[in-house]
Amino acid sequence: MAVREIVAGMPWWVKWIALPVVALVVFGGLIASVVGFVIGLLFKVLILVALVGGLVYAVRKFTSSSSRGGW
Template identity: 85%
Template structure:
């Protein structure tokens, strides 16, 4: 017996309201933890990219200023 056959005799609100609500109640904590993990990972990735970009900017600024000052010697 397929899932489609089981839901064939059910009213529309069972398929579109009751089943998703039950799924959210049962798996709500799991879904919230997965979403929280993904958001935290994206935030850490954004911080990493910003720090690496800032480091590259500072190193290039330092290298360009030190190379021009070395030419003055």
């Protein structure tokens, strides 16, 4: 008997409510850790982009002022 045949004989609420809830209970910790990892990674990428952008801005500002005879 295939899984599709077993699920086909069940009521709609088992297919669309009970099975997803059971899957979330079983894999909830894994899903939460993956989502947390992805959000943390995106935050670190955002921080990296901000720092690199600030560094580029500072270097351009410094080099433009020094080329006009600043230091």
